[in-house]
Amino acid sequence: MAAFLAGCQASPGQPERLDSPPSTVNVTPATPTATPSAVAPPALPPGAQAELDQRLIRAAKANDAGAVAELIRAGGNVNAKDAIQDSAFLYAGAEGFNEVLQLTLAAGADVRSTNRFGGTALIPASEHGHVDTVRILIAAGVPVNHVNNLGWTAMQEAILLNDGGPRQQDVVRLLLEAGADPGIRDPQGRTALENAERLGFSGIAAMIRGG
Template structure:
């Protein structure tokens, strides 16, 4: 307690001296800056040494390397070659190579000479692992093939039940009409056998809001075509929704 009292007394004395110096002379306050060496020396000599509290420096966070890797910027020729390699890998149903090419900057929406993209082809053929990779890479779910159809239309035609589920969940329009005048539901009926897979595809389309009254170019609805072709199971599904 005595030592603390002494320190306080000494500090008060020094402050008094400094204030007196500010009030004398020109009357201007002392300039801010570094005290003279004589003041520091005399003050240090009067204060007993005491253990110093260690100063712990505050670490400045730095970005982690590789956490925000941007898509590489390629020359047009290199990008075109990469995109065509991606389409070929998708057509070969090679998900490992597709993933590698997408990481390298391949565009899942780029098309080849017959208007197939990696996304459109994977959807049409039911290559679900490749399809999921292209969707994760930003595939355009509204893109169309050479027939003016979305990926959902050939997937429905072929009876790819799980593929249809993936595409519907991704937001592919269920009532799109292609250049032949057919919706996904019309193709699911007109271009297959009406069996269990086709019935499940039609059920999924109906659940997603597909309109069975959209006619084909001959003016026939999906129900009319199902009845005409003898697909009783599909016809019953459509009637139940009517």
């Protein structure tokens, strides 16, 4: 990372206790994907902050967790968006980049933020069948019944935009367990159950009926 970041690193850890022999001190080196430091870095001029934020988004889109951690430590804003309204948090959630996602959540990601389609990170994660990502986002508090600009919830996208296979069934199960409402209708007036039945996704339909 450029010298630009060198002055923004977190301060060294606590000094060694004087009553402890040096040989008994275990030093664990920091890893690139460690949780970002809670110590706030110095404020940057607006132009430098904007550049740092865009670097962070690019690193997230490259699924480079080490760079993401370093840029967050330098003051990168995980909620800042690029020209197509992606933030590091939203993109990591949508694409199932779970290590990057966890870093953004630890750095204060806004779990209610929305993308250019008016959807939360949970909606594309559900569509793509990223089961572990869906679990992470639900635990983080992303609203399960949010409706995007297309008129779809996470459950509707999990059904309408995939194949109804095992991963989609796991996603629907997680959403139901989290309190997702299968009765929310899409723009055509269909519920999640009606769409599952119409598309022949019997496993999902049975799960919703029993939910």
